[in-house]
Amino acid sequence: MTSKVNIIKRIELLESFNEIKKLKFKYWNACDSKKPNEILECFCSNKVHIDFEDFGIFSCAQDMVNKFKLNSCHQHLLEQHSGKNPVINLLSNNEANGFWSISYSLIDTKNVINIYLSNIQARIQLSIYYQTMKRMDFGQSHIV
Secondary structure: OOOHHHHHHHHHHHHHHHHHHHHHHHHHHHHHOOOHHHHHHOEOOOOOOEEOHHHOEEOOHHHHHHHHHHHHOOOOEEEEEEEEEEEEEEOOOOEEEEEEEEEEEEEEOOOOEEEEEEOOOOOOOOOEEEEEEEEOHHHOEEEO
8 A cells, every 4th residue: 555655755746847847838938928037037046057059158047038138039039949758857855957858940020031940850959958957945946
């Protein structure tokens, strides 16, 4: 018979996985909706490591968000991020790492450009996000 403690632990694990997925979806939706303040809320306020290949490497989330505002927050740029197949490893009660497959599309209505990248169609572009998450303020997770 499964013990009550074991069931509680399993529920906590499921809740942790769900919290991490919600954080990732919040981040992608904020990017697609051009909401830089909501993007910033997804990251730790301390030092972070963000490596977006051609977009840049950042140790401060605010620096990344500033570049996002400059390059991406334009009405003529329509973006859509879509993630799937998460692999999440819980390292402790407050820390996890993992990676996601991602598909990304960009429509530039000003310059009439349409870009679609996925780990299936764009084999040159390895479309995988690797991230570490930590549970911080009031039990909320953030990307570090």
